[in-house]
Amino acid sequence: MRPRVVILDYGSGNLRSAERAVQRAGADVTVTADPHAALEADGLLVPGVGAFAACMKGLRSVGGERVIGKRLAGGRPVLGICVGMQILFDRGVEHGVRTEGCGEWPGTVERLRAPIVPHMGWNTLDVPEGSRLFAGVDPAERFYFVHSYGVLDWELAADNPHIPAPLVTWARHGEPFVAAVENGPLWATQFHPEKSGDAGARLLANWVGTL
Template sequence: MKHVALLDYGSGNLRSAQRALEHVGATVTVTADPAIVLEADGLLVPGVGAYAACMKGLREVYGDRMIGQRLAGGRPVMGICVGMQILFDRGVEHGEQAQGTGQWPGVVEELQAAVLPHMGWNTIEVGEGSEMFAGIEDERMYFVHSYGVRRWEFEGDELTTPPLVSWAKHEDDRFVAAVENGALWATQFHPEKSGDAGAQLLRNWVETL
């Protein structure tokens, strides 16, 4: 049975994420203890609320360092919702900029839509060859957000395989819905709130650990 550390940094619906992971067969420890975080088979980083507040909480428990240490050793990390957004360079909310962890270049900004937040079930434009969406390529996922990454800025080269990006649209605005980048996976939507399809996605992740 795989052990997942669920990072507790004051942001995120920890209980629903814990239940969802346990449902697909993982053992879960809710913690900010670096020893547990670094030794676990996988690290799940949740996130709900404002970008700047999430980054403040993450830095207070040295979560940004722990994410970096795990990834430097090829140890799996998955971010959900704002837990995905903080993996990018920066976020802009109400004109205020906050620095993210910088795992990927890009800016989290307000979606260009008449109705916000984007809340409810939506389809995904799944990237070809996705492991994350294996068996659920045509399923809908549950979103609750007003901000997202509207432009993907990471360019691969002959030495670097670019991440696999999946997209979604709210009204006419297209944004990053999920990223698969070696040991680092992330979703803008909430798999823990996405029923059987979300459970299968989490199962797919746990099986890679």
């Protein structure tokens, strides 16, 4: 049987392209804001496009932060993409305004420190050994980014010493920033795998293969 994936519809995100890409990766996909469906699915994909504060407002309006927390407490897979990754961190700061995130990972989402912002286009990654997300992907592959904000510092001191450290993938645009994280059932990418050709398709298949 094909695994069941819910793409959480909270008013933000590239829903249809993500839906098609996950279907091609081997899952049956439903796009919905229904919290029960999101809790019961084999996998939950959290998309996100736009401002951190607006995405958090939309997420809270459908109880998405509670759904994410409940799934992770039960070890059930969640994948965040773009701002859907950013909102998993402690906080976002945009134009001097601080917004609390889901707090699943330590760190602050802030404006990229680079000569040209937004960071738009293809970029290579520095992937740690042991990554399941990037299994079978050529280290020289490029992935598609569109963002002006990111996590520039991983706050290691706040990590839980009782669980394995997350695998953090980095990219560089001006300065290094977090491009992906794998942490037990919670995986996320700053780039758009659904827009990253064959390499992105492999990543989504790797995630669907864990469900």
